[in-house]
Amino acid sequence: MKDVVRYSEAFKLRLVEDVANGKYQSLDEARRRNGIRVGSTLSKWIKQYGREDILPKRVKVETMNEIDELQAARGRIRELEAALADAHMDYCLESAFLDITLY
Numbered sequence: 383m384k385d386v387v388r389y390s391e392a393f394k395l396r397l398v399e400d401v402a403n404g405k406y407q408s409l410d411e412a413r414r415r416n417g418i419r420v421g422s423t424l425s426k427w428i429k430q431y432g433r434e435d436i437l438p439k440r441v442k443v444e445t446m447n448e449i450d451e452l453q454a455a456r457g458r459i460r461e462l463e464a465a466l467a468d469a470h471m472d473y474c475l476e477s478a479f480l481d482i483t484l485y
Contacts, residue, residue, distance in 0.1 A: 394427045402436045
């Protein structure tokens, strides 16, 4: 059985403030140096204390072709989902019709 570790509010707040003040190079370093096993724990505390501004940001850069391809793929997925729903409906109707004609 694994041990459940509970952290005090003071510990959480101090660690969040230390991260905000640049005491650690990364969230992972702060987590490791303070013995926090689960990677998402510190991020959760940062959000809990309203300090999302110190979370790492991810920026995605796309070309216009990539954006167009993504939109086309999403459109094709919608078409395929509709075709699948139609095929399933046809199958259900044929199956019901067959049941009616056999009885």
